[in-house]
Amino acid sequence: MLAGIYRFIEENHMITTGGQVLLAVSGGIDSMVMSHLFLHLPYRSGIAHCNFSLRGEESDGDEELVRGFCTDHDIPLYSVRFDTQSYAQSKGISIQMAARDLRYNWFEEIRSRNNYDHIAVAHNLNDNIETLLLNLTRGTGLAGLSGMKPVSGMIIRPLLFATREKIVEYQKLHSVTFREDRSNSDTKYSRNKIRHLVIPVLKDINPSIEHTLAETAERFSGLNGIVGQLMDEVRTKVLTTMDETTVVNINALQEFTGNKTIMFELFRPYGFTNKVMNDVLNVISGQTGGQLFSETHRVIKDRESLIITRASGSESYSEVVIDGITGFQNNFASVELSDRSGIEEIRRERSIACLDADKIIYPVILRKWKEGDYFHPFGMKGRKKLSDYFTDKKYSLPEKEKMLVLESDGRIMWIVGDRIDDRFKVTDETKRILILKS
Numbered sequence: 512m513l514a515g516i517y518r519f520i521e522e523n524h525m526i527t528t529g530g531q532v533l534l535a536v537s538g539g540i541d542s543m544v545m546s547h548l549f550l551h552l553p554y555r556s557g558i559a560h561c562n563f564s565l566r567g568e569e570s571d572g573d574e575e576l577v578r579g580f581c582t583d584h585d586i587p588l589y590s591v592r593f594d595t596q597s598y599a600q601s602k603g604i605s606i607q608m609a610a611r612d613l614r615y616n617w618f619e620e621i622r623s624r625n626n627y628d629h630i631a632v633a634h635n636l637n638d639n640i641e642t643l644l645l646n647l648t649r650g651t652g653l654a655g656l657s658g659m660k661p662v663s664g665m666i667i668r669p670l671l672f673a674t675r676e677k678i679v680e681y682q683k684l685h686s687v688t689f690r691e692d693r694s695n696s697d698t699k700y701s702r703n704k705i706r707h708l709v710i711p712v713l714k715d716i717n718p719s720i721e722h723t724l725a726e727t728a729e730r731f732s733g734l735n736g737i738v739g740q741l742m743d744e745v746r747t748k749v750l751t752t753m754d755e756t757t758v759v760n761i762n763a764l765q766e767f768t769g770n771k772t773i774m775f776e777l778f779r780p781y782g783f784t785n786k787v788m789n790d791v792l793n794v795i796s797g798q799t800g801g802q803l804f805s806e807t808h809r810v811i812k813d814r815e816s817l818i819i820t821r822a823s824g825s826e827s828y829s830e831v832v833i834d835g836i837t838g839f840q841n842n843f844a845s846v847e848l849s850d851r852s853g854i855e856e857i858r859r860e861r862s863i864a865c866l867d868a869d870k871i872i873y874p875v876i877l878r879k880w881k882e883g884d885y886f887h888p889f890g891m892k893g894r895k896k897l898s899d900y901f902t903d904k905k906y907s908l909p910e911k912e913k914m915l916v917l918e919s920d921g922r923i924m925w926i927v928g929d930r931i932d933d934r935f936k937v938t939d940e941t942k943r944i945l946i947l948k949s
Contacts, residue, residue, distance in 0.1 A: 643658045
C-alpha cells in the first residue's frame with residue numbers, strides 16, 4: 512500500500528516534492544488509513560476534522576479519536592463543530608448536501624489560511640465505482656460515467672487506486688484504529704444499496720469488477736474529453752450568452768436536432784434531462800411564446816430563437832412608491848433637477864429620461880408593466896398599448912418581463928430604459944427638468 516500510494520501520487524502529479532497536504536479525516540477506516548500512510552510519505556501534513564453534530568456521542572467519539580491520533584504523532588489538528596441541521600434548514604437542502612458544503616468550504620478556508628498546497632480526501636476505488644453506478648442508475652452524461660478524478664483543483668484523492676479490501680488488509684496489518692459509522696450499513700441510502708447489494712452480485716460475475724469498472728470509467732473520461740471538444744464547437748455555433756440569458760439560434764440548431772445525444776449535452780447544463788428532449792423539440796418547432804421549465808431554467812420560443820433564462824427571472828417585483836425628488840435617488844443611477852435655462856441640449860438616450868418636473872404629480876409609482884397599460888410614445892400622436900409597443904420592438908418575453916414603468920397619477924411617464932411619454936416631454940414652456948438615468 513505504501514509503495515502503491517506513493518506511485519499513484521507521483522503518476523498523477525498530485526503533490527510536488529516537499530509539498531504540504533491537509534488531510535480530511537473523519538475517523539473512519541479510509542481516512543485513518545490514509546493518515547497512517549502519510550506518516551511514512553515525504554510530505555508535510557496536517558489534519559482537518561469536522562464534527563457535524565448529527566450522531567451525538569458517536570460524533571464526539573470520532574473527534575476524540577482523530578485528536579488522539581494527531582497528539583500521538585505530533586500532527587497539527589484543525590477541528591470545527593457545525594450545526595448541520597440548522598444550516599440544511601436555512602438553505603433548504605438535504606443533510607448530506609449541507610454537510611458537503613460545510614466541510615469543503617471550511618477545508619478550503621483552512622488550506623488557504625495555513626498555506627497547504629492540497630486537500631486530500633480518502634475516496635477509494637470502490638467509492639469511485641459506486642459513484643459511477645449511481646450516476647448510471649439515475650441517468651447522466653458521459654461526465655457522470657467518468658468517475659472521480661485523482662486531482663480536482665485543490666482536491667486530491669491519493670487512495671483512489673486502492674480497493675476497500677486492500678484498505679482493510681492494511682488496517683489489520685498495522686492495527687490502525689478507526690471508528691465505524693453505523694449509517695454505512697443502512698441500505699435505505701442509495702449508495703449503501705449499491706455497496707452492499709449490487710457490488711457483491713457483480714463480483715460473483717466478475718471477481719475483478721472494481722478494476723474493470725475503473726478502467727471503463729477511464730475510457731469514458733477520454734470519450735468525455737472528445738465529446739467536450741465537439742460540444743464546445745456546437746455551442747459556439749448555436750449559442751450566444753449575455754449576462755444570465757442564453758440565446759439559441761434555431762436555424763443553426765436544426766443541424767443537430769436529429770441527434771438526441773448532442774441535444775441532451777446542449778441543454779443538460781440548464782437542467783433539462785433526456786426525458787424531456789421531445790418537449791424541447793416541440794418548443795423549437797412550435798409557435799412563438801412556447802415555454803418549458805426545468806428546476807432551474809426556462810426555455811422560451813421567440814421567433815427564430817430559443818431564449819434560456821433562470822426560472823427565477825419571472826419573479827414578481829414589488830412596487831416602489833416615490834413621494835418626492837429624493838425618493839428617486841434610491842432607485843435610479845442618477846437624479847438631477849435643473850432649471851430649463853441651465854440645459855442647452857435635451858439628451859435623447861434610452862437610459863435617460865428628461866421629464867417636465869412640473870407635470871409630475873406625486874406620489875410616483877415604479878412598477879412592472881401589466882396588460883392593458885398604454886402610453887403616448889414620445890414624438891408620436893395618440894396612445895399605444897405597451898404590449899403592442901413591445902411586440903413592434905420585437906422584445907422577447909424575458910425582456911418584456913423585466914420592463915418597469917414610472918407612473919404619475921395613473922399616467923405612464925417613462926418605460927424605464929426605453930422611451931418617455933410625450934405628455935411629460937420637455938417643451939419651450941418647461942421651467943424645471945427632472946433627469947433620471949436608469
